[in-house]
Amino acid sequence: MRVHPPVDQNPTAPLPASSASTTAGPGVVPDFAPVPPGRPRRRHMVVGTGHRAGMYVAALTGEHADVGEIVAWCDPNPGRVAYYDEQVGSALGLGGAAGLPRCAPQDLEAVVAEQRVDVVVVTSPDHTHAGLVDRALRAGADVVVEKPLTTDAAGCRRITAAVAETGRDVVMTFNYRYAPRNSTLRQVIASGAVGQVTSVHFEWALDTVHGADYFRRWHRDKANSGGLLVHKSSHHFDLVNWWLDDVPSRVYASGALRFYGDRAAAGRGLVGRPRRGTGAQGDPFALDLRADPRLAALYLDVEHHDGYVRDQDVFAPGVTIEDNLAVLVDYAGGATLTYSLNAHAPWEGYRVTVNGTAGRAELEVVERGFVALDEQGNAVLDPSATPGAVTSDPLRPEGERLTVQAHWDRTREVPIPAGVGGHGGGDAILLKDVFRRDLRLGEDPLARAAGYLDGVRAVAVGIAANQSLLTGRPVLVEDLELGVDLRDGATTATAREAGEVAATHR
Numbered sequence: 001m002r003v004h005p006p007v008d009q010n011p012t013a014p015l016p017a018s019s020a021s022t023t024a025g026p027g028v029v030p031d032f033a034p035v036p037p038g039r040p041r042r043r044h045m046v047v048g049t050g051h052r053a054g055m056y057v058a059a060l061t062g063e064h065a066d067v068g069e070i071v072a073w074c075d076p077n078p079g080r081v082a083y084y085d086e087q088v089g090s091a092l093g094l095g096g097a098a099g100l101p102r103c104a105p106q107d108l109e110a111v112v113a114e115q116r117v118d119v120v121v122v123t124s125p126d127h128t129h130a131g132l133v134d135r136a137l138r139a140g141a142d143v144v145v146e147k148p149l150t151t152d153a154a155g156c157r158r159i160t161a162a163v164a165e166t167g168r169d170v171v172m173t174f175n176y177r178y179a180p181r182n183s184t185l186r187q188v189i190a191s192g193a194v195g196q197v198t199s200v201h202f203e204w205a206l207d208t209v210h211g212a213d214y215f216r217r218w219h220r221d222k223a224n225s226g227g228l229l230v231h232k233s234s235h236h237f238d239l240v241n242w243w244l245d246d247v248p249s250r251v252y253a254s255g256a257l258r259f260y261g262d263r264a265a266a267g268r269g270l271v272g273r274p275r276r277g278t279g280a281q282g283d284p285f286a287l288d289l290r291a292d293p294r295l296a297a298l299y300l301d302v303e304h305h306d307g308y309v310r311d312q313d314v315f316a317p318g319v320t321i322e323d324n325l326a327v328l329v330d331y332a333g334g335a336t337l338t339y340s341l342n343a344h345a346p347w348e349g350y351r352v353t354v355n356g357t358a359g360r361a362e363l364e365v366v367e368r369g370f371v372a373l374d375e376q377g378n379a380v381l382d383p384s385a386t387p388g389a390v391t392s393d394p395l396r397p398e399g400e401r402l403t404v405q406a407h408w409d410r411t412r413e414v415p416i417p418a419g420v421g422g423h424g425g426g427d428a429i430l431l432k433d434v435f436r437r438d439l440r441l442g443e444d445p446l447a448r449a450a451g452y453l454d455g456v457r458a459v460a461v462g463i464a465a466n467q468s469l470l471t472g473r474p475v476l477v478e479d480l481e482l483g484v485d486l487r488d489g490a491t492t493a494t495a496r497e498a499g500e501v502a503a504t505h506r
């Protein structure tokens with residue numbers, strides 16, 4: 001089936017050849033019923049008009065324009081709103097900006113009411129999610145929220161209280177579930193091929209282009225992102241929760257900032273660094289915003305509105321997140337996860353090993369085999385755009401491999417069907433579930449569609465791990481009082497109290 005790959009990925013993320021695919025393998029894209037004639041489109045407001053918002057704007061002005069439309073914007077930076085408003089105008093053939101209503105975050109409720117917004121799409125920085133989700137639900141809208149659901153336990157309590165009290169819908173966009181390789185591993189585990197899962201080993205390597213990007217932007221401050229264990233690893237912890245169909249119960253973490261940041265730089269004699277990447281020459285850590293028209297328009301050209309610098313030096317002071325992390329997670333069902341994240345690897349990808357009573361499954365993914373430098377010594381984001389450039393390393397070719405080996409048997413390879421577009425082929429399929437879920441024909445046997453409870457389960461690990469980093473001790477997830485029982489989704493007293501506290505602050 002042909003699907004339109006969305007504009008999705010961070011420009012520093014790897015662009016393996018598979019991300020250019022527009023034709024999914026058999027069974028990868030579920031079937032949906034046609035839209036009933038005359039059905040009104042759902043009215044969406046996009047909150048946070050940065051890079052990620054582009055995927056939703058493209059979807060609602062393109063493939064999913066028959067089921068939804070954008071009716072309002074919310075962002076403190078008018079320049080970024082104008083960028084997307086132009087895009088909507090151009091998609092609608094208006095010959096200029098669409099002129100949609102827009103507001104600053106404090107006026108969200110008024111615009112939800114005035115514009116009769118059905119769905120608020122939250123694509124703002126992580127630390128703002130809880131407040132925005134809570135307010136959108138209480139203003140009468142459903143919510144689609146990007147990962148991570150929130151960054152701390154108070155945010156979980158606030159969201160679970162709002163869901164319980166409004167009964168409204170929150171969709172978590174866990175796109176990695178939809179990447180065919182990750183879906184296939186879920187199928188393998190569910191089929192019983194490895195027996196009862198006893199342990200999982202999961203290693204994620206981010207390279208010095210994509211990994212470095214978290215140290216240039218708002219993510220570098222833990223108060224904004226919850227650190228990589230929340231911001232990035234919530235994808236990975238969600239995968240493990242979902243693969244095992246289980247919930248985390250106890251977490252121990254160790255880690256530190258050892259490569260990026262000013263102290264590490266000084267220790268390695270890296271002095272006299274440029275303040276920002278734009279204009280820096282011969283620096284493999286620099287990101288020149290002028291090199292990408294979209295980055296220039298969304299950030300460089302509109303800096304004067306809010307002073308946000310998107311290309312800060314990764315070795316500049318102010319980094320409070322970790323770059324090397326190790327986590328041990330006990331699952332309620334008895335399995336153990338050993339997890340590690342490194343954000344300055346020379347290649348990017350991941351390895352997962354699932355041990356079970358009947359054997360072992362192994363998933364190996366290389367998204368970028370090496371970081372190429374151009375003649376000036378700058379990192380090349382997309383070598384395939386440069387004619388003649390070396391794009392593959394024979395010793396570490398881009399690709400994916402899923403194998404299963406039962407006890408007393410040889411290894412067999414499990415075919416992974418093709419996906420569509422970026423994020424391992426997950427984004428395009430996710431968007432169908434986000435915008436046309438009610439038209440889906442048949443159940444999803446993989447249960448990929450995620451809601452707020454999956455969001456809480458995923459950030460629970462990172463929140464507990466952050467506490468463990470501070471105390472040096474293991475943390476029981478139930479002691480975090482996240483406002484909901486992770487096993488059955490029952491709201492707990494703390495969520496109700498959080499709802500009352502939030503109400504007194506509105």
Ligand SMILES: NC(=O)c1ccc[n+]([C@@H]2O[C@H](COP(=O)([O-])OP(=O)(O)OC[C@H]3O[C@@H](n4cnc5c(N)ncnc54)[C@H](O)[C@@H]3O)[C@@H](O)[C@H]2O)c1
Binds near residue numbers: 053077080125147148
């Ligand atoms: N699922 C994925 O693979 C994926 C990929 C990229 C980003 N994301 C998520 O999307 C979100 C946005 O990331 P991004 O890379 O687009 O960041 P970004 O910095 O490019 O965009 C964030 C936008 O939010 C705006 N903003 C700041 N404070 C706000 C507030 N209080 N209310 C409303 N808007 C506010 C900023 O002005 C900016 O326009 C993050 O939560 C991130 O984790 C998910």
